[in-house]
Amino acid sequence: MMHIQLWKRVLILGVVVIGLIWAAPNLFYSRVEAHNDAVAASENAGFVSDEQQAAIDRWPNWLPNGLVNLGLDLRGGAHLLAEVHIEDVYKSRMNSLWPELRRALADQRDVIGAVRRVPGPDDRLSVEIENADQMAKAVEIARGLSTPVVSLSGAGQSDLDITASGKVMTIQLSEAEKTATDDRTVQQSLEIIRRRVDEVGTREPTIQRQGSDRILIQVPGIGSASELKALIGTTAKLTFNPVVGRTTDANARAGMGNVVLPSMDEQGVFYIVEDTPVVTGEELTNARPSFDQNSQPAVDFTFNAGGARKFGAYTAANIGQPFAIVLDNEVISAPVIRDAITTGSGQISGSMDVAGSTQLAVLLRAGALPAELTFLEERTIGPELGQDSIDAGKIASIVGLIAVVVLMVASYGLFGVFASVALLLNVGLIFGVLSMIGATLTLPGIAGIVLTIGMAVDANVLVFERIREELTRSKGPAKAIDLGYRHAMSAIVDANVTTLIIAAILFFLGSGPVKGFAVTLAIGIVTSVFTALWVTRLLMVVWFDRTRPKKIEV
Structure with missing residues (x-):
């Protein structure tokens, strides 16, 4: 020994x-931290400024x-506890199912008769058919649109529950599908929040699920809870919707399948647009801040192959018609289609500054939150x-x-x-x-x-x-x-x-x-x-x- x-x-x-x-x-924390920040910033920008080079040379x-890395309680930062509105996803699923169901039922119009959607709860799709004696046929068609539940607990079950009473057929998500949807929604929200936080270069954030529908977010080094909420609390849901009309009446009758949305730029102006979009922000592959032809801040975006194909087909078939670019239920702009846009790229411009265009590009790149968040608790811990x-x-x-x-x-x-x-x-x-x-x-x-x-x-x-x-x-x-x-x-x-x-x-x-x-x-x-x-x-x-x-x- x-x-x-x-x-x-x-x-x-x-x-x-x-x-x-x-x-x-x-032992040289601030010096090394400045060195690391300068290296990361120069790599992202593709060039090194004089200030960054000076910071890099210090270590x-x-x-x-x-x-x-210092945690939230040592470095200071923001703490949020958010609740995910999972019911929003149920409503979105029913809205997206309606056009597909309407086309399927229209193919059997000679048997079923006229079909229309009737008002009902947001998480249900209520459809009235003309010939009540053919309800079994309508239910059979609706069941053909269902798919198996993608989860271990719901294996072998259908994702839709379909009931009929008189002339009205009611469709909603099955309990097994709701359970699977709840889990997917929270997990997707977690990932999108993490991507948004990572985009701004914060250090070692804590983003984790709490309970069935809550998310804990702790980000050291960020200025305040309100700044963090502005970054992650926006759904940043971008859609491209056909325009039905334009009005100055916020309570104008939109008609079935349409909604009235305010204009972001024009005070007191509202657009009646189809509720079902042509293309959504989920089909974006990239978004970056830029300037339009008037040297005003804007955001350039690019679609994936599927989005480019749908956008190109729609613009080719609707030359001379307006279409709305909608962000979080506000119409950013409603340009008239002059030519078919087949390149899969475009630009969003409007009343925004450079910081706004940069933040919008971050949100669009990270993706839209699948559901709205409500912040139940927020704290700012000072440095x-x-x-x-x-x-x-x-x-x-x-x-x-x-x-x-x-x-x-x-x-x-x-x-x-x-x-x-x-x-x-x-x-x-x-x-x-x-x-x-x-x-x-x-x-x-x-x-x-x-x-x-x-x-x-x-x-x-x-x-x-x-x-x-x-x-x-x-x-x-x-x-x-x-x-x-x-x-x-x-x-x-x-x-x-x-x-x-x-x-x-x-x-x-x-x-x-x-x-x-x-x-x-x-x-x-x-x-x-x-x-x-x-x-x-x-x-x-x-x-x-x-x-x-x-x-x-x-």
């Missing part, structure tokens, strides 16, 4: 040095530039409060570190010094590992580090006490140290493995803050065992080889 082979010494020192090098950028490229938490965490860590060092030195003398050096290296290794994996440090995470500082010397205490016991049995220094490490090993492994299991349980079953605590605790356990068993032992071996003491005191 008192002899460590050369390759093992090199390996131990190499791990320590690499860990400290990875931790070093955190050598050959050194690691990974940082421990000053986050700095107070960091300062408090620093004080707690330093006080704990000093207390442990004093106790170890007072209790074990020179061996306590060795344990204290290993403890300091352990803290550096923790930050090195956190930087390597890009972990986010929160206030509970700091608590995990403080707890690790107290626990890190446990292994040393076990070893030193066993060495004391061996010395009382008249064993020589070398033999006592050797047996001390050997006999304490099983207790050290048992204690740390059980703690590691607890950390794993906290990580997999806990929420965000609890996971942060579990991550730092688990990393601290691994690094503390490494420093206690190998770094401390290496220091003792080097000392022993140089001094060759005949007697030691622990």
Whole structure:
């Protein structure tokens, strides 16, 4: 035990040095952060400005530039709890089903007679047919439009429930399809919110589902909750709808299948448009801010192949007719189709500034939210409060570190010094590992580090006490140290493995803050065992080889 082979010494020192090098950028946090931001911004823009180059030059490229990301409670930022209006999706499904059902029933008009949609709840499609005695035929046609439910729990079931009473056939989503739709809607909202937040380059956001229809959003570093709401709270639902008419009466009769929408640019002007769009924003492949022919801010967009084909076919068949570009139930513009637009690209212009066109492009690229969000809770955490938490965490860590060092030195003398050096290296290794994996440090995470500082010397205490016991049995220094490490090993492994299991349980079953605590605790356990068993032992071996003491005191 008192002899460590050369390759093992090199390996131990190499791990320590690499860990400290990875931790070093955190000592120059603002400088490295500015370097990383400048690199990311220049890569996105495709060129490097003078200010960005100055920030890039402040940190050598050959050194690691990974940082421990600061969580919301340390950095400040915005916290939102949103509720997804899943019922909006039911309404959209019924509205999109109606044109298809109308065409299918029209093919059997000679048998069924005239068909019309009658008013009803938003989540249901009510259709009246002329010949009530042919209702079975109409139901059969409607059932032909249903599809199997795509979910494990609803396998083999139909996505539509169809009932008939007199001349009216009522269609709604089946319970199995509603369950699957609810899950898909929340998951889609999660992904779109994540894409929108990522588009603006924020650091380590927390976006996770809570309950059946709620989403928790925490974004460190953003200015305020209202700024975050403006980014993610807009559905950004873009559609291209045929124009039926134009009016100044907000309560004008639209007719079945039509809606009255206000104009964004023209005060007091309303457009009557078909409720079913020709093309939707879901078929966009790209959107970017630009300027129109009058040098006013605009947004250029491009459709995918399917969207381009439908848009081209519609514009070719409706030359001379207006069509409406609708964003979130407001008509941005209603140009007249002059020529067939077969290129699959176009431009949105109107009363917007450069910031507005940039944000609209971000929203369109990320996609439209499938349903509206209601924000149930919102908080803005200022950077000053986050700095107070960091300062408090620093004080707690330093006080704990000093207390442990004093106790170890007072209790074990020179061996306590060795344990204290290993403890300091352990803290550096923790930050090195956190930087390597890009972990986010929160206030509970700091608590995990403080707890690790107290626990890190446990292994040393076990070893030193066993060495004391061996010395009382008249064993020589070398033999006592050797047996001390050997006999304490099983207790050290048992204690740390059980703690590691607890950390794993906290990580997999806990929420965000609890996971942060579990991550730092688990990393601290691994690094503390490494420093206690190998770094401390290496220091003792080097000392022993140089001094060759005949007697030691622990």
